[in-house]
Amino acid sequence: MTADIPMGRRRLGLGLAGVALARPALAQGGWPSRPIRWVVPFAPGGNIDVMARLYAEPLSRELGQPVVVENRAGAAGSIGADFVAKAAPDGYTILMGSVVNAINVGLYRNLTFDFVKDLAPVALLYSVPSILLVRPDFPARDVAELVAMARREPGALNYGSAGSGSGMHLSTVLFAQAAGIELTHVPYRGAAPAQQDLIAGRIQLIFDNMSTALPLVRDGQARALGVTAAARSPQMPDVPTMAEAGVPVDLLVWGGAFAPAATPPAILGRLSDAFLKVSSQGFLTERLRGLGSTSSVGDRTDFARFVGSETTRLVELVRLSGASVD
Numbered sequence: 001m002t003a004d005i006p007m008g009r010r011r012l013g014l015g016l017a018g019v020a021l022a023r024p025a026l027a028q029g030g031w032p033s034r035p036i037r038w039v040v041p042f043a044p045g046g047n048i049d050v051m052a053r054l055y056a057e058p059l060s061r062e063l064g065q066p067v068v069v070e071n072r073a074g075a076a077g078s079i080g081a082d083f084v085a086k087a088a089p090d091g092y093t094i095l096m097g098s099v100v101n102a103i104n105v106g107l108y109r110n111l112t113f114d115f116v117k118d119l120a121p122v123a124l125l126y127s128v129p130s131i132l133l134v135r136p137d138f139p140a141r142d143v144a145e146l147v148a149m150a151r152r153e154p155g156a157l158n159y160g161s162a163g164s165g166s167g168m169h170l171s172t173v174l175f176a177q178a179a180g181i182e183l184t185h186v187p188y189r190g191a192a193p194a195q196q197d198l199i200a201g202r203i204q205l206i207f208d209n210m211s212t213a214l215p216l217v218r219d220g221q222a223r224a225l226g227v228t229a230a231a232r233s234p235q236m237p238d239v240p241t242m243a244e245a246g247v248p249v250d251l252l253v254w255g256g257a258f259a260p261a262a263t264p265p266a267i268l269g270r271l272s273d274a275f276l277k278v279s280s281q282g283f284l285t286e287r288l289r290g291l292g293s294t295s296s297v298g299d300r301t302d303f304a305r306f307v308g309s310e311t312t313r314l315v316e317l318v319r320l321s322g323a324s325v326d
Helices: 007-022 047-063 075-085 099-107 143-152 167-179 191-200 210-218 265-279 282-290 300-321
Strands: 036-040 067-071 093-098 119-134 158-161 184-187 206-209 223-227 252-260
Touching: 036 047, 036 075, 047 067, 047 093, 047 119, 047 252, 047 265, 047 282, 075 093, 075 099, 075 119, 075 252, 093 099, 093 119, 099 167, 099 252, 099 300, 119 167, 119 210, 119 265, 119 300, 143 167, 143 223, 158 167, 158 191, 158 206, 167 184, 167 206, 167 300, 191 206, 191 210, 206 210, 210 223, 252 265, 252 300, 265 282, 265 300
Parallel strands: 036 067, 036 093, 158 184
Antiparallel strands: 093 252, 119 206, 119 223, 119 252
């Protein structure tokens, strides 16, 4: 029978079959039928941008449509988040949201969107603990000795951060509150200058996320005293958790995918399932591990609960820190 089919039609039929195989999602309600825009609310090259791009290519293969990362930076991640919150709820515009957006709820009084109500959490994609770092020659050999130093001379120890209200700042606020000590805050315009001043001895400690702390420790430029995670990190098995060190600090750097709140549940579910499948791929877990992170994709409902409770907690931390932008 196939011999009677003109060669041009046979090729066309084979081509259409290939498209059908490459686009399994088209058979599931027609979504997605065109490229998906993934908004990163920060400039290219940062940790959040890197994480989005790690997931984008395998997600494209899973969904059968290009997932295009688009950077919309400004207002500490609020401009891009606002754009997605007000986008058409059709599954074709999603956000790479993060702990920064949750912190912003407490920092900015005039946000033009509600991070919790206007965005639907889809998948928690990564979580990175922070590391309490000091110089290699710092007199305190562990957290207990650092706390004792701070109690002897309240306010004498300086700590750096990436800016007032940043994750680095709030981690240290948590630490000082839990330890009952007074430290002096030195805010910088970003994490890199704080790291440089720690190495130079101008400040005494910082809480830095593991992705950037690992190279400093491995190169001998800093010493790790504790990690802000529930369990010890495979990358630093000899470093105790802050809870083990006697001062629990459980603030993590996290990020995940969000969609406009009115996006149909079927599309949210399809997206969530796609992220879950992608997250189990070996090359992705290895890349994340190299960045000090873990793939954290799980139940979409659990992620929504986490975002709500974490945002409430971070808003209170911002209040305690005294940080404010407007």
